[in-house]
Amino acid sequence: MKRRPLYSRSGQPRRAGASAFGPPPFAAAPSEPARPGWIERGKAAFVQLYRDRPVASLLVTSTLIALALFALYDAVRGPTPPMSGNEFETRLEEALAERPPEPAFGSVVFQNAIGSIVRIEAYEDKPPDSSAPPTASAEPPAGSEDEDAMRAYTAIGTGVIIDDKGTILTNFHVASAGPKLRVTFMDGTQVSGAMIGATPEQDLAVIYPASMPEGVEPAVLASSLGLDPGDDIAAIGFPFGIGPSISTGVVSGTGRVFKTEHDKILTGLIQFDAAANPGNSGGPLLNADGEVVGIVTAIVNPSGNRTFAGIGFAVPIETAAAAAGENPL
8 A cells, every 4th residue: 555645734844853743942041141350350449449549549559569569679689698797897887987977965065055044244333533444354244345444343254044034043252243243145135133142151142134035045954963973064154254165074073072262161062074264153064965953163273273174163953953042953
């Protein structure tokens, strides 16, 4: 029996190998987008950071670039060869030689204390018919010729301002040398002064000026109890009327006793070797910080001359402050 050929009802021929009754072929699943790499993620993070915080992003970038340059330089330079002992000492000496020198001790002390220093002149009015020249113990003081011609200067010394009111500490033998006193401040201002207190047994006096210029800063006082032999000290004053002058030295000793030419016994003195001469009397003895630790009061010269021979004495500031009626330390 002869078979009839079969035809598709759809009117389309069957594809080879495909079953007319099998399931339809499955569609391919959509592919996921590829994840960005670390470079892309870094760029995106930087862009977002720059939008939110532009300054911070620039700092981060600069830091990273600097670290990269340092790393590159270190890699190119290679390991540093070790220095020998001689080479190390040579480089150390070169570095120390290039270092700017520190200011001198005396320069620092002078700048710290000079504003509180005053020149003191004791004098008496000359009689109108007197033609004798003034008997000054040093150079003629500053002032007009007419003014000086009417005065006989009997002593020139130094003082130091110890408070805002202008209270001045000095020596009794300076303040009592004449009936009248003239005080000259470091800006050139000259005023009359009056002795308002004294302890002659310690050769100390307190002077108060008639007025005080603006901007004057009192000295800083410090206890002398911490002084030891060999400590740096300085004296500022008007030796022979020249000044203000500074001399430096060391503490030679403490607790010294000195007999004056008037047979007065001064005790508990500071001995020092900074140059002091007539005119330094009443001036400050200063420590390495420019603080007043004593009042210069006497010098010793075995020859009998009134010039410095390496030994000076100062009254400790604790004793000198008592002459002012209170202890300002």
